[in-house]
Structures are given as structure tokens and as C-alpha cells.
Amino acid sequence: MNTLRIGSGAGYSGDRIEPAVELAEHGDLDYLVFECLAERTIALAQQARISDPQGGYDPLLGERMRRVLPFVGAQPVRRRLRVITNMGAANPLSAAEHVRRIADELGLDLNVVAVVGDDVLPLLRPEQVLDNGQTLASLGARVISANAYLGVDGILEALRAEADVVITGRVADPSLFLAPQMFEFGWAADDWPRLGRGTLVGHLLECAGQVSGGYFADPGFKDVEDLARLGFPLAEIDAEGGAVITKVAGSGGRVSRATCTEQLIYEVHDPAAYLTPDVTADFSQVSFVDEGVDRVRAQGADGRGRPSQLKVSVGYLDGWIGEGQMSYGGPGAIARAQLARDVVLKRLELMGVKMQDVRAELIGIDSLHGPRNSVEPWEVRLRVAARCEERSDAVRIGNEVETLYTNGPSGGGGASKSLRQVVAVASLLLPRDAVNPRIQA
Amino acid sequence: MKLHTLAHSRTGDKGDTSNISIIAYRAEDYPRLCEQLTAERVAEFFAGLLGPGAAPVRRYELPHVHALNFVLPGILRGGVTRSLALDAHGKCLGSALLDLELTPAKGR
Known part of the structure; x- marks a missing residue:
């Protein structure tokens, strides 16, 4: 594959749906990724699952899939589009079942694969201490969920198994985007510089509209065209992890060095040590270059060895x-x-x-x-x-x-x-x- | 001159920590931001929100995008999930910081 095209179909659970459909239909994409799990979304989903054992996944999963599945899978004249999403939340298995039902209804033959293993509640011991100083024992029955931030591993396995739709629970946001890059380009799991660059792409895309003109406008200082029809972003990525951030032509919004810079630093602490389950990414030397209207090249990311421990959200x-x-x-x-x-x-x-x-x-x-x-x-x-x-x-x-x-x-x-x-x-x-x-x- | 005329900003949250980017519109203004926007000055600006026991504000530099990143531990007082604040994420903090007054650039 020469150029991999990955689009971002959601930046949070309740995000707009039409921009994702626009990407699926007109983005000429290989992958469409939906990132829908904020810090406590999965805990709320776990509560929903307690009252309905078949529930506990994203409430908009069905509507999103109905709208984009017609463009997914092998197609006669376009790229094969696959979907990766963490909309499985607290119940990836039931979510996958739901997507299979929708595919059946639409008459589509799609391979839907769930990634599990993030639910680590049974593995925790009472004496373990949380970052707020409390022990699990002191919280007792008030604990409702414990999910590890998984990396690329499960998604890679699903892609190797020819999944058209990959449904996960808690996975680190950039890993949802890094996995298809590793899979398509054959990057090794310890190829730290490429993993660092691929993680930058994921980080820039993971909040969807926030890199393409959303959450940016400040009238008179930073004006953005047509926010009501904001286009969600996509990245064109080469085998070295070089990438251009852009969006579907004709959509609203804007991709500029300034929008990319705001998103580069969003939710980052030390830019030289952005920790994910897959790599310690270094964004400190990143720069952006204009390559035309709504086209910005991201360069200069690096990486080094991944952390030996995984973060668990309780x-x-x-x-x-x-x-x-x-x-x-x-x-x-x-x-x-x-x-x-x-x-x-x-x-x-x-x-x-x-x-x-x-x-x-x-x-x-x-x-x-x-x-x-x-x-x-x-x-x-x-x-x-x-x-x-x-x-x-x-x-x-x-x-x-x-x-x-x-x-x-x-x-x-x-x-x-x-x-x-x-x-x-x-x-x-x-x-x-x-x-x-x-x-x- | 207000910081707002020279720079833009976005605020992120993780747990009860905020990070605020300050990005110069023009590369030539970046040295002035580096000189005047110290971690101490930002801590002073938000003193009423940080509380006496908060860990120090940290500043990181991203020279190739002419930006500074300020990390403010504890400012979200328990984080999005427990906070009673109207803006529990602290999303509005960066916009407030743009009200900071800059002194004129030194002559060269």
C-alpha cells in the first residue's frame, strides 16, 4: 500500500453523525475510526449493563452503523473500507452482535469482530491503591468498573482475521488509529520511531472535528467557514508514518497549521513523553507545513520504548x-x-x-x-x-x-x-x- | 497589550489536571511569550482557583510550533467526575488566560 487513508468519524459518544457519513461516502478511505469513550463513559455504560445485560454499549452505535455500513467492506470501484471503534464500551460482545444484526437487515455480508480483555475488575485485589490514595477495599461494593487501556494488540489480531468492523471496549484513543497503520505497513511492535509518528496521527485525529476547525473559532481572530457543516478530518499516511491531515473537499471547517497545533497539545502534559500502551511518543519536535488549502503535513514525531505497565481506569x-x-x-x-x-x-x-x-x-x-x-x-x-x-x-x-x-x-x-x-x-x-x-x- | 492579540489557546483535562496551550500567531512573537509567560506568572493568574496546596505549575516549550504548554495539577478540584464546577472540565481556562496583559517587547 502506498498511501493509507484513515478518517475520524467521531470525537466523543454524542458527536455529529453526518460528517462520518460524508467521510465514508466521499473520503475514499481505507479505515473509518470512531472514538467514543471519555474518561468515565465506560463506568456509566457498566451501570447500564447492570440493568440490561445485553446493553452497556454506545447508544448511537446502531444509528452510526446503519448510516455507514453500506460503504463498508470490499466494493467494486472503491477502496475496501473498514471500521474500527471503541463503541463497545462496557459490552463489546453485545455491541458486535447488534452490528451483525444491522448488517443482516441491510443485506450486507460483513465480518464483525469484538476485542475483549480490557475489563480487569476480576484481577484487582482489595489492597490495591488508587491514584487518589484510596484502596479498593475502602470503596467496597461502590466499585462498578475497572478497565485497562489496551493498545493495538487486539485490533491487529482482528484485522488479521479479516474483520470489516472491529468493536472494542477501552483502548487508548491513538491506538485505534495506530493499529491499522501497523497492520497495513507491517511495522514491528518495537519500531518506536514509526510507532511514535503513527501515534501523532492518531492523536491529531482522535477528537475528530477538533483538528478540522471545530472548537477553534474566535470571531475576528480565528474565523472558520461553515461550522454548521464542519467536515471531519482524514489523514493520508505513507509507509514511514509521514502524514497529511485534510478533510473532504467542500465540507465546512478548516485544516490549518493553527488548528493542528491546538490539537497537538490538547490533553498532553510533557510533549516529549506522551505515554500510550504502545509507545512513549515524543511530540516535542513536531512541526506543521502547509501543503495547500486544508492540507497540512505533520512531521517530526519520534518514539521510544513503551511503558511496562498499563493504566487502569476504575x-x-x-x-x-x-x-x-x-x-x-x-x-x-x-x-x-x-x-x-x-x-x-x-x-x-x-x-x-x-x-x-x-x-x-x-x-x-x-x-x-x-x-x-x-x-x-x-x-x-x-x-x-x-x-x-x-x-x-x-x-x-x-x-x-x-x-x-x-x-x-x-x-x-x-x-x-x-x-x-x-x-x-x-x-x-x-x-x-x-x-x-x-x-x- | 492583551495576550489574546498575539496568541491562541486550547485547554485539555486529564483527571484533576488541566493543560493549557498558548500558541503564538506569529513565530516572531514566540520569544516574547517565552520571556513573559513564566510558570510562576500563570500560577499567579490562577491563584484563586489552584488553592494553597496545589503542586507547582509546569511549563513545556514546543519551539517548532511556537507554543507553550502549561500543566496545572489540582486545578479541577477532583476532576470532571466529582467537581461541582459549572465548567467541570476547565475548558474555559485558556480563554481566561488570554486576558493576561503583556508588557511591550524590548527594543532590539
Whole structure:
């Protein structure tokens, strides 16, 4: 293969679907990758699986597959397109079953392969310590999931088994993109410089629209065309791991050195040591070169040996968060909102609501970065949120804000309240040998 | 002059740590950013959010893309999953930092 073409069909679970269809139809792709697992998505999916043993995979899996599968597999006049995705979440096997059913309905003969082995909950011991200092024993039955970040291994095995669609659970985001590069170009698992370059491609693509003009526009400073029809990115990659980032011609958005640079550093700490299960990538010497409209060459990535341990993300139940909001407008809005805040906090104290932590702020004034002197606004919104061990306490936060209607300062409007269970995430490390990625067709 | 006129920014989160990129629009402004945007200055800017016990802010340089990367451990106070913050990811932090005032470049 001379040039490998990999597209990015999703940057998170709820992402737009039409740009992925556009890539499948017009991207002339070899692979379309959907990255849909944020830090705690899998813990939430595990909860869903507890209530429905056949569930626990991405809620948009079905809709995405219905739309793109018609372009997948061997085709008479176009490249063979394959799909790789972590939409299996907490249940890759059921997700694969679901995709097979959809392929059948559409009359398509596709090989759907699941990658399992990321669920390591049974391997953990009570005395193991999380990065937040707590032991698993202290969390007890509140622990709901433990998933190792797998690397390329299971996906490579699936591609060797001629998978048209590869469905995984937790896999490191860049590995979803590195695996097809290793498979197509025959890169060795210890070819660190190429693995470093392939990981850069994965890192640039893994948030989809964030490298092609999404999450970038700042009117007057950084203008982007047609965000409503943002095109998702694709990479044209050569056998050395050199790559051009681009998008489908005619789609909205923009691929520029600036969009690529923002994404290069996104969620990176030390750019010389970006750790994945496959390689320690070095992005510190990366540069970008314009190669025409919406075409940017990425170069200068390197790599060295991979970590000996794998990161494991542990999800656990950690109480409830209750929240309420109320707006105030017109002259004196801030003073009335501040009075309302004081009233709610006093009421919560009088009622003995047990809170681990509470926060009360004025949206438009001090909710994001703390207070600052500014002119009186036309409107302001009070927000009170608290984390409580008990649901019954958390529920009273929003209720108390709502009672401001008839009991608080004058002119409050638009009350809202919410309640959610907290699924917290912490991490620990496991020796690589303890984890066993494998496929199930 | 505001940093906003010379640079752009994106903020990422991992656990309860934020990283904020500051990217010069023009390569010739990069040395000025390196000189004035020290880790200490960024820590001072966010002092009210970092709290007294937070680990030091770290700064990394990416000269070929004329960018700095600031890593702020602890600023997300428990991380996306537990935080009570409206912007639990801290996504807006980078935009706030662009309000920082720069002193004029030294004459050459």
C-alpha cells in the first residue's frame, strides 16, 4: 500500500453523525475510526449493563452503523473500507452482535469482530491503591468498573482475521488509529520511531472535528467557514508514518497549521513523553507545513520504548450531586441574586442537609474563574450545587433554590433543578502481562 | 497589550489536571511569550482557583510550533467526575488566560 487513508468519524459518544457519513461516502478511505469513550463513559455504560445485560454499549452505535455500513467492506470501484471503534464500551460482545444484526437487515455480508480483555475488575485485589490514595477495599461494593487501556494488540489480531468492523471496549484513543497503520505497513511492535509518528496521527485525529476547525473559532481572530457543516478530518499516511491531515473537499471547517497545533497539545502534559500502551511518543519536535488549502503535513514525531505497565481506569459510585438555578434581571440583579444565594445556603444549614461540598455562584459574574470587578449586568443567574452522600440530601438543593420563587428576593425567574448520581473515576497501574487482549468473532 | 492579540489557546483535562496551550500567531512573537509567560506568572493568574496546596505549575516549550504548554495539577478540584464546577472540565481556562496583559517587547 502506498498511501493509507484513515478518517475520524467521531470525537466523543454524542458527536455529529453526518460528517462520518460524508467521510465514508466521499473520503475514499481505507479505515473509518470512531472514538467514543471519555474518561468515565465506560463506568456509566457498566451501570447500564447492570440493568440490561445485553446493553452497556454506545447508544448511537446502531444509528452510526446503519448510516455507514453500506460503504463498508470490499466494493467494486472503491477502496475496501473498514471500521474500527471503541463503541463497545462496557459490552463489546453485545455491541458486535447488534452490528451483525444491522448488517443482516441491510443485506450486507460483513465480518464483525469484538476485542475483549480490557475489563480487569476480576484481577484487582482489595489492597490495591488508587491514584487518589484510596484502596479498593475502602470503596467496597461502590466499585462498578475497572478497565485497562489496551493498545493495538487486539485490533491487529482482528484485522488479521479479516474483520470489516472491529468493536472494542477501552483502548487508548491513538491506538485505534495506530493499529491499522501497523497492520497495513507491517511495522514491528518495537519500531518506536514509526510507532511514535503513527501515534501523532492518531492523536491529531482522535477528537475528530477538533483538528478540522471545530472548537477553534474566535470571531475576528480565528474565523472558520461553515461550522454548521464542519467536515471531519482524514489523514493520508505513507509507509514511514509521514502524514497529511485534510478533510473532504467542500465540507465546512478548516485544516490549518493553527488548528493542528491546538490539537497537538490538547490533553498532553510533557510533549516529549506522551505515554500510550504502545509507545512513549515524543511530540516535542513536531512541526506543521502547509501543503495547500486544508492540507497540512505533520512531521517530526519520534518514539521510544513503551511503558511496562498499563493504566487502569476504575469507576466507583461517590454520592449524589443536587443543583438548582434561578435568574434575576434588571437594576439590582446582582444584589438580589446574592441575597438569594445567602438565603439558600442559610436554609440548607437550618434544615441540616448533609453536604460533602457545596458551591454557590452567579453565572455571568463569578461561576467560571472567580469574581472580578465589572459593570452591572442586565441579568445574572444564581447556581447552587452540592455533593452529598445521600440522595435525599442532594434532592433538597434544587428544591431549596426553587422555593426562592415565593420565599426569596423579588423577581426571580426560570428556576431549574437537577439531580445526578456521581460516578467518579480514579486510576491505578497493572503489569502489562496481567492483561490479556483477545478477539471474539 | 492583551495576550489574546498575539496568541491562541486550547485547554485539555486529564483527571484533576488541566493543560493549557498558548500558541503564538506569529513565530516572531514566540520569544516574547517565552520571556513573559513564566510558570510562576500563570500560577499567579490562577491563584484563586489552584488553592494553597496545589503542586507547582509546569511549563513545556514546543519551539517548532511556537507554543507553550502549561500543566496545572489540582486545578479541577477532583476532576470532571466529582467537581461541582459549572465548567467541570476547565475548558474555559485558556480563554481566561488570554486576558493576561503583556508588557511591550524590548527594543532590539
